[in-house]
Amino acid sequence: MLAPMLAxxxxxxxxxxxxxxxxxxxxFSDLTLELPAGRTTCLLGPSxxxxxxxxxxxxxLAEPEPxxxxxxxxxxxxxxxxxxxxxxxxxxxxxTVLDNVLLGDRLxxxxxxxxxxxxxxxxxxxxxxxxxxxxxxxxxxGGQRQRVALARTLMEDKPLVLMDxxxxxxxxxxxxxxxxxxxxxxxGRTVLMVTHDPLEALRIGDxxxxxxxxxxxxxxxxxxxxxxxxxxxxxxxxxxxxxxLRRLAE
Amino acid sequence: xxxxxxxxxxxxxxxxxxQALVWATGLPRYLLPGxxxxxxxxxxxxxxxxxxxxxxxxxxxxxxxxGVALGGISALLxxxxxxxxxxxxxxxxVSQAIPVFALAPLLVLWLGYGMVSKIAMAVLVIYxxxxxxxxxxxxxxxxxxxxxxxxxxxxxxxxxxxxRLPAALPAFWSGVRVAAAVAPIGAVIGEWVxxxxxxxxxxxxxxxxxxxxxxxxxxxxxxxxxxxLYAAVDALARRALPWQPDTQPAEDSNP
Numbered sequence: 433m434l435a436p437m438l439a440x441x442x443x444x445x446x447x448x449x450x451x452x453x454x455x456x457x458x459x460f461s462d463l464t465l466e467l468p469a470g471r472t473t474c475l476l477g478p479s480x481x482x483x484x485x486x487x488x489x490x491x492x493l494a495e496p497e498p499x500x501x502x503x504x505x506x507x508x509x510x511x512x513x514x515x516x517x518x519x520x521x522x523x524x525x526x527x528t529v530l531d532n533v534l535l536g537d538r539l540x541x542x543x544x545x546x547x548x549x550x551x552x553x554x555x556x557x558x559x560x561x562x563x564x565x566x567x568x569x570x571x572x573x574g575g576q577r578q579r580v581a582l583a584r585t586l587m588e589d590k591p592l593v594l595m596d597x598x599x600x601x602x603x604x605x606x607x608x609x610x611x612x613x614x615x616x617x618x619x620g621r622t623v624l625m626v627t628h629d630p631l632e633a634l635r636i637g638d639x640x641x642x643x644x645x646x647x648x649x650x651x652x653x654x655x656x657x658x659x660x661x662x663x664x665x666x667x668x669x670x671x672x673x674x675x676x677l678r679r680l681a682e
Numbered sequence: 683x684x685x686x687x688x689x690x691x692x693x694x695x696x697x698x699x700x701q702a703l704v705w706a707t708g709l710p711r712y713l714l715p716g717x718x719x720x721x722x723x724x725x726x727x728x729x730x731x732x733x734x735x736x737x738x739x740x741x742x743x744x745x746x747x748x749g750v751a752l753g754g755i756s757a758l759l760x761x762x763x764x765x766x767x768x769x770x771x772x773x774x775x776v777s778q779a780i781p782v783f784a785l786a787p788l789l790v791l792w793l794g795y796g797m798v799s800k801i802a803m804a805v806l807v808i809y810x811x812x813x814x815x816x817x818x819x820x821x822x823x824x825x826x827x828x829x830x831x832x833x834x835x836x837x838x839x840x841x842x843x844x845x846r847l848p849a850a851l852p853a854f855w856s857g858v859r860v861a862a863a864v865a866p867i868g869a870v871i872g873e874w875v876x877x878x879x880x881x882x883x884x885x886x887x888x889x890x891x892x893x894x895x896x897x898x899x900x901x902x903x904x905x906x907x908x909x910x911l912y913a914a915v916d917a918l919a920r921r922a923l924p925w926q927p928d929t930q931p932a933e934d935s936n937p
Binding site: 491492493511512514515516518520522524525526535536538539540541568570588594 | 824826827829830831832833834835836837840841844845848849851923925926927
């Protein structure tokens with residue numbers, strides 16, 4: 433169950449000399465963020481600090497401002513090698529749950545064969561939605577819909593997973609459960625997760641960076657001990673949470 | 683069942699009001715016939731109404747199908763190709779500034795007294811609402827879906843076909859509903875300008891000969907077509923969009 437189903441060797445990615453100017457204001461310059469292979473990196477910071485833009489540059493959704501550079505350890509470009517998960521589930525309401533998980537194949541004009549369908553079913557089972565394949569998204573709760581989105585992200589089976597506040601629209605209990613499922617299913621992949629929530633970062637992140645200030649600076653990596661997902665009442669975790677909140681408030 | 687009862691009651695009140703107006707004003711039958719006289723005319727002239735009604739119905743339906751198809755294709759081209767948008771969008775807007783009714787005599791001159799000029803008229807009034815509704819829908823795709831599709835390496839054509847078009851279908855169907863409501867107007871205007879059959883022709887003819895009861899009967903048949911057509915399109919739209927929730931509050935459907 434916990435074994436990662438990786439088809440490729442994990443990728444490490446570095447974004448360096450990153451610069452962002454918005455409306456004449458320099459939000460950051462000469463920023464570096466390293467995403468080590470097979471680890472989950474969490475990026476924390478207040479709203480408007482530019483962390484989502486960093487993620488969107490990696491996703492190919494935002495044009496990097498010179499002299500920003502994205503470097504991979506195998507030297508090949510990132511395009512086509514990322515899977516993206518947003519705050520909204522972005523499920524298409526006219527497709528069934530199963531077809532939503534298989535959306536990538538459909539968009540790439542590839543008719544999903546029986547093997548792909550079987551894989552999608554297995555992923556839905558893994559996120560706890562076995563038996564709901566033929567339902568439409570409207571029949572699911574917010575937490576279940578985000579589980580489908582997680583299955584869709586895993587179905588893409590890409591070396592780099594980019595998550596932009598994936599659980600922030602959920603209630604506290606649902607969020608805790610989904611963090612566990614995400615940590616289990618994403619184990620062994622290179623992941624960048626942008627979040628507001630220090631607790632979330634501490635539960636599932638291997639390396640945590642806090643981005644604050646204007647122009648923003650990237651704080652040193654905090655590496656909590658122990659395997660993910662960490663327990664909410666872990667005293668170590670609570671101590672780190674206080675530390676993170678202090679750094680965020682700076 | 684209750685909805686049907688309400689419809690019957692509304693209808694009866696309207697008919698009673700009509701009859702009351704006839705009694706109160708004492709207008710002669712050749713100016714304002716009562717409901718009974720119209721019903722009698724409808725029965726007496728049923729074959730005539732049927733023949734002319736079929737002509738008009740054919741014009742409406744062919745015009746609707748052709749207009750919706752043309753409008754749909756235009757909207758897809760406009761959404762897909764920037765060049766099409768740049769060159770055709772102003773043309774489309776300007777063409778709407780010309781009152782279509784002013785073109786009716788020209789259409790009759792060019793396309794003759796037959797059905798073709800009426801179908802062209804219906805297509806002209808249908809084309810714009812369908813094109814703008816679908817084009818608007820295609821432009822208003824959730825940006826999150828487009829982001830997701832781009833990270834999945836989707837081509838613009840695949841995004842249009844698999845995401846933007848299905849997402850725009852509710853808007854498209856609102857356009858078709860409007861089209862269904864205006865299609866009879868287009869056909870009848872065409873018939874008024876010049877024709878040898880159809881309900882519009884029958885109306886003019888009956889009017890000239892002071893057969894006002896027949897004129898009313900023709901109007902009623904046309905109204906029946908319009909209501910049936912709208913209901914059919916509405917039912918079709920609901921069937922086509924089972925995933926689209928009716929946001930109309932529940933209190934509307936309950937007594």
